[in-house]
Amino acid sequence: MPKQFSRLVDAETSTFQATALRVTDASVFAKPIVIASSDARFIVAEQLAQSGVAADIVLEPSRQDSAAAVAVAALCAAKRDPSTVLLILAADHVIGDTEAFRAAARDAASGARAGHVMTLGIQPTRPASDYGYVRPGPVLDGLSGLHAVERFVEKPDKAGAERLIAEGALWNSGYFMFRADVMIAELAAHVPDVLAAARAALEAATSDLDFIRLDAAAFAKAPKTSIDYAVMERTSRAGVLPVSFPWSDVGTWDAVWKVLDRDSQGNAVRGRVELVGTTNSLVHSEGEGLTTVVGLDDVVVVATPDAVLVASKARSGEVKDLVATLRQKAHPEADAHRRMYRPWGWYQRIDIGERFQVKRIMVTPGGRLSLQKHYHRAEHWVVVKGTAEVTVNERVVLVHENEAVYLPIGSMHRLTNPGKIPLELIEVQVGSYTGEDDIIRVEDIYGR
Amino acid sequence: MPKQFSRLVDAETSTFQATALRVTDASVFAKPIVIASSDARFIVAEQLAQSGVAADIVLEPSRQDSAAAVAVAALCAAKRDPSTVLLILAADHVIGDTEAFRAAARDAASGARAGHVMTLGIQPTRPASDYGYVRPGPVLDGLSGLHAVERFVEKPDKAGAERLIAEGALWNSGYFMFRADVMIAELAAHVPDVLAAARAALEAATSDLDFIRLDAAAFAKAPKTSIDYAVMERTSRAGVLPVSFPWSDVGTWDAVWKVLDRDSQGNAVRGRVELVGTTNSLVHSEGEGLTTVVGLDDVVVVATPDAVLVASKARSGEVKDLVATLRQKAHPEADAHRRMYRPWGWYQRIDIGERFQVKRIMVTPGGRLSLQKHYHRAEHWVVVKGTAEVTVNERVVLVHENEAVYLPIGSMHRLTNPGKIPLELIEVQVGSYTGEDDIIRVEDIYGR
Incomplete structure (x- = not known):
């Protein structure tokens, strides 16, 4: 599962949810815009609903990098008011002090309102070679505490990082703050193709109850470039606010371990875990299974019901190579996860x-699967929680907890939760082929 | 699962099965006697049936160590004929050359027939500190190739092992061979209490179709001592046959790794496994899940659907401490495993x-569960393979593949496989309590 949606750092809240919850104070922030991959739409909607956060969800039909995403955000906000101040947040960061973060957002906003493109610069706590740096210049006119950016520096080696820190450089957090009209003007000046594609994709977007879907053909024309490269490193308006709250981009397992609570042996554990002679390790056991580690130092073990990762913490950056290898070999675990979210x-x-x-299926109150049939399998549904309204050919029946219904091969059927509590059922499929693609959808309220 | 029943070394055959299959040549061996813990009775019977090996299965109601087990074996064999020659085999060893093993058994038998208590001494291939040693003395009278035992040596340190090997000592395999009447006489001389308890337990034993059950009260009186200490180290009749087939007692994960096939990186893998920058490791992935290891050397990873073990190979001996810890903390994984074998x-x-x-249930052809009822749960059975004969109160119905049956709370029910192929079904239990102990057995063909 993409890192931002998993509960690695906090058992209850994903970093995406924590990011959304960080900007709910209505005295400071307006309703957020979430820009997400179309593939992630159901889990985005589900996690926002779980956290009780209302947001506009804009779906990217393809990945065009961050300049295009920021352009879409600026154009959306400009529709509300061209002078709206936007704060750009990544969904996969950890911030240790929400109050300090809000105070920083308020302070940086004064620079943004004055026409600067602001970034938050984090006070370094170690000579990190996995972050970019920003060197603050003179204080901005009349904006106490805010500095012009002297220059941005790409990820340095360790010696370079030590030198930069001695010179007063800060970590580049990737949080940007600006007026919508200012960013639009900057994009027009530096990457007009990106802006044009974003504008066309937004103008031709379709909307339904939950999502704003950018036009795929128009959006695909946006050149792939990062907002750092497209605007921040070129604009004359860049400003930086030095801040010192605890922060991590959780970019490696080592970084995850650093932000977790650890015991006296340096271990951060979650779930059913038993350690013997093990130190400085991160051990995360999901589901009912027990995970045990004997006689190791500095390792990461993540065990879920569908996959197990064991890695040297020092070399956990290589997990990226692993995912590439899995994709190449067409292992489904590279991208899929066990619980598949649907509308x-x-x-x-x-x-x-x-x-x-055999599947376990959960339908939210009011949820309604497509009207469908299968050519190669029959299905038995046993309701274990809630009430199902089941259509089988011409017949509609209510199926209650501890009741079952049979759907013969080829029957036209539909499942709905007409109730007020989640519906859970066990589906037993029997047939010569049980693949996901044996499904003929006749009608679907979610437009699939 | 106890090591001897798991398929760690070979994906198809447990070491217990391999041990049973090693003695099936009827021109050399009679029908084997399996002495097993009562807890292991169903898996013993199941694995013997899978391997097509007929055996007498004697069940120990408690663990009394190896002298008592050998006494029971000798007394059983003496009933056939007091001069029967017995070969004692551990169920958890690996032997690389079955033909060489059989030849050794034939050679050692001549010593046993002549009244010696023979052991097989393995030619050492490394200065092992985890095996006991045996020093051969002069050749036995008229028995070319067989030696008297000069002495047995407990597990030495590495320097001690090197010295022993230089002196011509052999690994003590723990395989013993003797006439039944000779062993009974030795036991009577050295540990008469053990012999008396074994005799009483066997005389009061009960037999059914599958098992001979030793009397619990009588057997519990056997002092706990090993056959090595009780007889081998004291008898004047000890003899040893030096052999040189590849052998391991698979006593640690490191030993398991040593007997497995390994790739050019020194890795022994099984199942769905993907390694990045990993060397000299054993990675075993059971079930559908994917197991990945990044950037580690010399580790053991065993992932099953109910538990994950990650260990330093050098320190894998500490797994024993781990199991003790799990028992202490009442983790069910210390003794239970996910697939529960029943008669x-x-x-x-x-x-x-x-x-x-939700459970998946397999019933062997002719298998018949007890007539039972539950007070707190109803059950839905969906047959996914084979045919079930289901009794529900007064009614008996046949349930075929892709058919389901419902068992209300409190109904008297029974499941039988009347067919010629295994029956598999999915059971969905619904109710306020689904523990194993909500079962009232009214009648059971297996005497439970």
Whole structure:
């Protein structure tokens, strides 16, 4: 599962949810705009709903890098008011002090309102070679505490990082703050193709209850470039506010370990874990299983019901190479995860054998699956929680907890949760082929 | 799962099965006697059946160490014929050359027939400090190639091992060979209490179709002592046959790794595994899950659907401490495993939630569960393979593949496989309590 949606750092809240919750103070922030990959739409909606955060969700039909995303955000905000001040936040960072963060946002906003493109510069706590740096210049006119940016510096080696810190450089957080009209003017000046593509994609966007879907053909024309390279390193308006709250971009497992609570042996554990003679390690056990580690130092172990990762913490950056290898070899774990989120809820496979498959399915109140049929499998549904409204051909029946219904091969069927509590059922599929693609959708309220 | 029943070394055959298959040549060996813990009875019977090996299975109601087990074996064999020659084999060893092993058994038998208590001494291939040693003395009278035992030596340190090997000492394999009447006489001389307890336990034993069950009260009186200490180190009749087949007692994960096939990086892998920058490691992934290891040397990773072990290979001996810790903390994984073997087949839990539980159940042809009822749960059975004969109160129905049956709370029910192929079904339990102990057994063909 993409890092920002997983509960690695906090058992209850993903970093995406923590990011959304960080900007809910209505005296400081307006309703957020979430720019997300189209693939992530259901989990974005689900996690926002879980956290009780209302947001506009804009879906990118393809990945065009951060300049295009920022252009879309600026154009959306400018529709509200061209002088709206935007704060750009990554969804996968950890911030240790929400109050300090809010205070920083308020301070940087004064620079943004004055026409600067502000960034937050984090006071370094170690000579990190995995972050970019920003060197502050003179104080901005009439804006006490805010500095012009002297220059941005790419990720240095360790010696370079030590030199930069001695010179007063700060970590480049990637949090930017600016007026919508200012950013639009900067994009027009430096990357007009990006701005044009974003504008066209937004103008031709379609909206439904939950999502604003950018036009795929128009958006695909945006050149792929980062906002740092496209604007921040070129603009004459760059400003920086030095801040010192605890911060991590959680870019490696080592960085995750650093932000977690650790015991006296230096271990950060979660879930059913038992350690013997093990130190300075991160051990995360999801689900019911027990994870044990014996006689190791400085390792990362993440065990979930569908995959296990064991890595040297020092070399956890190589996990990226691993994911590339998995993609190349077409292992589904590279991108898929066990619980599949859908507009109506989720499902997960719990068993599979020759000629059968078993799933657990959750449908949110009001959720409604498509009207569908299968050519190669029959299905048995046993309701274990809530009430299901089941359509089978011409018949509609209510199926309550501890009741079952049978859907013969080829029958036209539909599942709805008409109730007020989540519906959970066990689906037993029996047939010669149980692949996801044996599904004929006849009608779907989610436009799939 | 106890090591001897798991498929760690070979994906198809446990070391217990390999041990049983090693003595199937009827021109050399009679029908084997398996002495097993009562807890292991179903898996012993299941694995013997899978391997097509017929054996007498004697169940120990408590663990009394190896002298008592050997006494029971000798007394059983003496009933056939007091001069029967017995070969004692541990179930958790690996032997690389079955033909050489059989030849050794034939050679040692001549010493046993002549009244010696023979052991096989393995030619050492490294100065092991985790094996005991045996020093051969002069050749036995008229028995070319067989030596008297000069003495047995406890596990030495590495320097001691090097010295012993230079002196011509051999590894003590723990394989013993003797006439039944000779061993009974030796036991009577050295540990008469052990012999008396074994005799009483066998005389009061009960037999059913599958098992001979030793009397618990009588057997519990056997002093706990090993056959090495009780007889081998004291008898004047000890003899040793030096042999040189590849052998391991697979006593640690490091030893398991040593007997497995390894790739050019020194890795022994099994199942869905992907390694990046990893060397000299054993990685074993059971079930559907993917296991990945990044940037580590000399580790053991064993991932199964219910537990994950990650250990330094050099320190894998400490796994024993881990199991002790798990027992102390009452983690079920210390002794239980996910697939629970029963006289009629097996079951495993595949999902559990609030007020429900899902199991996959396999019933062997002819298998018959007890007539039973539950006070707190109803059950839905969906047959996914084979045919079930289901009794529900007064009614008996046949349930075929892709058919389901419902068992209300409190109904008297029974499941039988009347067919010729294994029966598999998915059981969905729904109710306020789904623990194993909500079961009232009214009748059971297995005497439970």
